[in-house]
Amino acid sequence: MRQNYGLDINPLTDVVICCGQSEAFAAAIFAAINQGDEVLLFDPAYETYESCIALAGGIPVYVPLDPPYWTLNVDKLMKSFTSRTKAVVLNSPHNPTGKVFSKEELQAIAGACCKMDCFAITDEVYEYITFDMQKHISIATLPGMQERTVITSSLSKTFSVTGWRIGWACAPASIASAIRSIHVKITDSAPAPFQEAAVTALQSPPAYFKFLKAEYEAKRDFVVQMLSSLGFQIRFKPQGSVFVFAELPENWLLSDLEFVTELIENAGVAAVPGCGFFHADPNVQEYRNRYVRFAFCKSEATLNAAAQKMGELCKLQRMPGSLIRKKILE
């Protein structure tokens, strides 16, 4: 934390090692949120946040990011705060869009948190996976924020070890202590052998982190190019994470769910329908059934095979009986 972000964190009091970011986040929410507290989230959002907030008795309030670039409208953000707002959840680099929040956007969120006396609870699991010279900034580094930020992250994505279940929460000592008490009640301890391994992993030389970015950037470029050649609209090229959030081709009338079903059943390729990430009023989000999330954290061989199978499926759309074709003809 000191080396990457210049944050002065006491390892004995300000850090809680958990079973992945998932547990760190849940424990942070249980520590910070009481019955009836409102928690702001940016929409679209990773699915697990809302469940944790609901389990804690909190009320999720979504602030939509504006497509196609998923920009933050500061006016919408400010209007979402009430006297009951207790925290803002911030995930950057962002799942599902691949957005990296800009310094200006983070300053606006930080200013609002300070003004409204709220916590920021972050999910920074993709902190090392950023592209095109984009740099991840932790909101905790902005003025007035360290004392009100809970950073959560993990080994899962940086070292491709999602099954090791090592994550952490870094927070001011008083809230870290509450998170630790909850962590002890939920899981008692994260796996000890993998904590030892984490020490080695986190001391990897800079070349490892450079390689990680370069490798994923090449995979991002491959998938963006492949999807564009099939007619997908990718106006926003992911700046980080391992996802492309692609808009269905303009002339396809089928929904995200119909396309993904067709893709799984007829091409053997799994993607996630965008509707699972959107939460705001469907009447306002007319685009909620138009996006599909593709993950590119796969080997080159798997990505090539998926590209070939998707290409074949898209050719098949011209054949009778294809759902895609039926929809086009409608």
Ligand SMILES: Cc1ncc(COP(=O)(O)O)c(C=O)c1O
């Ligand atoms: C945004 C985000 N946060 C957290 C996680 C889960 O992280 P962990 O394995 O550390 O629990 C994921 C996994 O897909 C994710 O995409």
